[in-house]
Amino acid sequence: MRGGPQLMASWYGILLFGMAAAYLFGREYGEGTAKEMLTLPLRREYFFVAKMIVLAAWVLGLALLSLAAQAGYAAVLGLDGFSWAEAARCVTISLKVALLTYATLPWVALLAMVGRGYLAPMVYSALAAFFGVALAEAGWSRWFPWSMSLSVTGVTLFPSVPMPTLVFGSWALMALVFVTGSAATVWYGDRADAL
Numbered sequence: 082m083r084g085g086p087q088l089m090a091s092w093y094g095i096l097l098f099g100m101a102a103a104y105l106f107g108r109e110y111g112e113g114t115a116k117e118m119l120t121l122p123l124r125r126e127y128f129f130v131a132k133m134i135v136l137a138a139w140v141l142g143l144a145l146l147s148l149a150a151q152a153g154y155a156a157v158l159g160l161d162g163f164s165w166a167e168a169a170r171c172v173t174i175s176l177k178v179a180l181l182t183y184a185t186l187p188w189v190a191l192l193a194m195v196g197r198g199y200l201a202p203m204v205y206s207a208l209a210a211f212f213g214v215a216l217a218e219a220g221w222s223r224w225f226p227w228s229m230s231l232s233v234t235g236v237t238l239f240p241s242v243p244m245p246t247l248v249f250g251s252w253a254l255m256a257l258v259f260v261t262g263s264a265a266t267v268w269y270g271d272r273a274d275a276l
Contacts, residue, residue: 086171086174086175086178086233086234087231087234088147089144089147089175089178089179089182089230090178090181090182090230090231090233090234091210091213091214091217091231092210092214094144094147094178094179094182094230095182095185095206095209095210095213095227096203096206096207096210097143098136098139098140098143098179098182098183098186098206099186099189099202099203099205099206099209100199100203100206101136101139101140101143102136102186102189102190102193102202103189103192103193103199103202103203103206104199105132105135105136105139105190105193106132106189106190106191106193106194106202106266107193107194107196107197107198107199107202110193110194110196110197110198111197111198111199125267125270125271126267126270126271128270129190129263129266129267129270132190133186133187133190133263136183136186136190137183140179140182140183140186141176141179143179144175144176144178144179147175148171148172148175151171152168174233174234177230177233178230178233178234181226181229181230181233181255182230184226184255184256184258184259185209185226185227185255185258185259185262186262187259187262187263187265187266188205188258188262188265188266189202189205189206190202190262190266191262191265191266191269192205194266194269194270195269209227210227212225212227212228213225213227213228213230213231214228214231216228217231217232220245222245223245223246223247223248223251224250224251224254226254226255226258229247229251229255232245232246232247232251233247
């Protein structure tokens with residue numbers, strides 16, 4: 082049952098969640114409506130917070146959809162050995178993977194705003210997924226934020242390499258990535274019309 086969280090942690094979660102962030106934050110630039118949005122009499126931080134809440138709901142929904150698809154696939158195959166304890170463990174792992182991936186998304190949002198569209202954040206997401214898996218295979222998943230979700234699953238894919246568990250410093254580093262990415266995105270958003 083760990084195949085779904087492992088795939089979500091390795092590549093498709095980073096790409097799919099990155100695509101959602103690129104769409105939410107690059108849409109105004111892609112559709113040419115940024116100048117209207119920037120002239121509204123609202124603090125720009127509110128736009129960021131609102132979009133991050135929508136993105137959190139989107140990430141949670143996609144993670145739950147992945148779990149449902151995995152359960153359906155296992156049911157169709159008629160796999161034996163189902164237990165509620167294992168199902169709860171799989172849900173917990175999937176939610177941790179989604180949380181760790183979500184924490185990296187403010188940087189995708191920043192690139193969507195700086196690049197004024199979808200291409201830059203999608204290339205960034207692809208590179209983050211590539212380097213995340215590569216550094217996880219090299220044993221650095223505890224200290225590279227885009228690999229940390231693989232540590233939660235316990236192994237990487239093909240070949241199965243055991244992952245180190247996350248320590249307090251790993252979680253602190255991930256919090257730092259989220260806070261700095263959020264601060265940089267808000268800072269850029271406040272100055273977007275001047276840049």
